[in-house]
Amino acid sequence: MADVEGAWTRVSGEAVNWLNELDPEHCYSGFEPPRRPDAAWLLHAMYVWQDGLVTTTHDDVYRTFRAAGLAETGPGGEPEVGELLEGSVVTGTELGRSGHPGEGWRRLRWAELARGFGEPVVPEGEAPGNRCLRQAHPTGSWSAAIEPPAEGCLDRESWHRLMALLARHSPDGADTVCLAYYCPLVTADWDDNTVLSGRLMDAPELYDHPEMSSCPSNLWAADRSWVVYCDWDLWGTKVVGPVALIEAMLADPGLECLRLPWTS
Template sequence: MENADIEGAWARVPGETARWLHDLDPDHCYSGFEPPRNPDSAWLLHAMYAWEEGLVTTTHDDVHQSVLGAGLVEPPDPAGEAPGDVGDLLEGAIVTGTELGRSGDPGAGWRRLRWRELARGFGEPAVPDGELPGNRCLRQGHPAGSWSAAIRPPAEGCLDRESWHRLIGVLLRHSLDGAATRCLAYYCPLVTADWDDETVLAGRLGDAAGLYDHPAMASCPSDLWAEDRSWVVYCDWDLWGTKVVGPTSLVQALLDDPGLEAVRLPWTR
């Protein structure tokens, strides 16, 4: 779907249409609203990839420091900035390798690395008890903060492109009106940088795959839901996982889909 078609298919509607989600989760307005598990839920783990020729001990931060040392990129210049500005924050920061926002299959030479596969090698669960899918998971894969340069770790804040398209396909099969299902998409201020007005778009589920590349956004929606609220998709800007709430039949379909990596996290609300 071309950019003009995406913008034409999704119209801006009043922010009040997301008020019910705010009421369910009043503390998360800046990074997305988490709906409670009702009646069921699963988390989609954002995809990661490994270099097919094997892992290396060199990290993404090592690569960054080498490039910086060779003068191929300019270091941040905090001169003239007040303490606490971006320059101060970047100085000495570790490059983790984790992307923020959209991500996808990097192409030739890379293979999908399942969370369960990596966790099994470490002898730990993919998502530890009591945790959400995020930077506290798979800690042995990034013990000092930065991942091996031979791994593309899960993106933060946005489901990967391939999983988004798979998800929309499952939702189409489990929505009574199929492609004609009316939907709403909320984008949090950390995506839009609009701190004054709630950004909500309305459209059809049949056009939801194209939302991934909406030209005005850097991410998939923070929340996407059917107008009848039969299911809700929640993607927190700070997490490596996307929560889907809805009927058990929908959740089970996500768990069974070979193109997705989904888990139930019973300790989440």
């Protein structure tokens, strides 16, 4: 497998213009394409501690650590993060990359949690995000026994599984030429669109690109037969493309996917 920086080449930012025409309002956080002809949302993975839920929240844990003088500090021991968080709620939600937390944790499906609280997985009219599963984080902070879905980036395990599915449903398989767009909220470049070109066989390594803090905001086949959309503000990743691809995603036991008919 090629080194990610050698396998992916920077190309003109104009390569993303066609997505901008489809969704001109969301360029700063990723472009949401309409169905082509089908679409599904891949829910970012969450995990629960093996002993079950606790009422203590991530915010409670942070406040306890801070009161004990163990919260993060800046250079010279001066408070840094603590001052920023004063008066705010520590939700427990990560921004950017995520993955399985390790031994003692198990996958917690959105559907499992929703059933327990008697609420929909994603409320009608919403996209997967912080308005979902509200009874699991009523104050804004999740139980400390839950690693909630990461915001803005698909989890590592689901990303790798999705790349394999895309290869199986692309005419050129792993040799499919594709392009990756990183939005300004990831790159901090507000002047030029960051677009890379490479092959699908090297897309798994994009997840840990050393110059980025997230997976691509959009990834698409050069023939535009499918598009992946990962908005910096959401807990789900949208995939649009052929019906066979979407059906394969929905049937994959390692992924948690659903169609949201109210999204374009």
